[in-house]
Amino acid sequence: MESGRLDEVGTAPDEQAIQTTVALDGGGTDIARARHLAAGFLTRLQSEHGLPVSQRAMDVTRLVVSELVTNARKYAPGPILLVLRVTRGTVEVVVWDSDPALPIARAADAGRVGQHGLEIVMAVAQGFEAQREPVGKRITARIALADDPGGAITGRQPL
Known part of the structure; x- marks a missing residue:
């Protein structure tokens, strides 16, 4: 199930979060x-x-989405839930899957x-978090929307 619009969800009395959610079936x-979905x-x-x-x-958002969904497909049976949410100048990429085992970053090895x-x-x-849930786990990565060293920013600047 994919939301066809950007849903505005209240996160605090003075703040709105913009988000979209899609359930993925684990298919190819x-x-x-x-x-x-992330690019759109x-x-x-x-x-x-x-x-x-x-x-x-x-x-970076497309890359992070790709890597997290790939890992969920590879290591967890069943459906995957992807949530993209914007709060405080960042986009949060949240991926839920059914495997409770938290991922562990391996030591760097160029070989x-x-x-x-x-x-x-x-x-x-800019931020990474892995949490066990009552069923499975939730992985969250945060990416700054206006972070582009040496590059241009599209859209208006927040006040």
């Missing part, structure tokens, strides 16, 4: 679908809400083929 098109979400943030989204934020996804996410995100 999940990763591409999730990346497409950030594009709508710019066009409908006038929020600044740097090219770096766009690229290792594969299994670098968590390392990549932790290196590019």
Whole structure:
């Protein structure tokens, strides 16, 4: 089930969070679908809400979504829930899956083929959190929307 619009959800009396949610069934098109959803979400943030989204934020968000959904598909049976939420100038990428085992970043090894996804996410995100849930786990990565060293920002600046 994918929300067809950006849902505004109150997070505090003086703050609104903009979010979208999609349930993925664990099929072969999940990763591409999730990346497409992320790109569309950030594009709508710019066009409908006038929020600044740097090219770096766009690229990093798609990368983080891809890596987290790939890991969920690879290591957890069953459905995946992806939530994209904007609060306080960041986009939160939240991925829930049914496996309660928390991911562990492996030591850097340039000779290792594969299994670098968590390392990549932790290196590019401004925040990372993994929590067990009553069923499975929830992984959250935070990416600054206007973080683009040396690049341009699209949209209006927040007051």
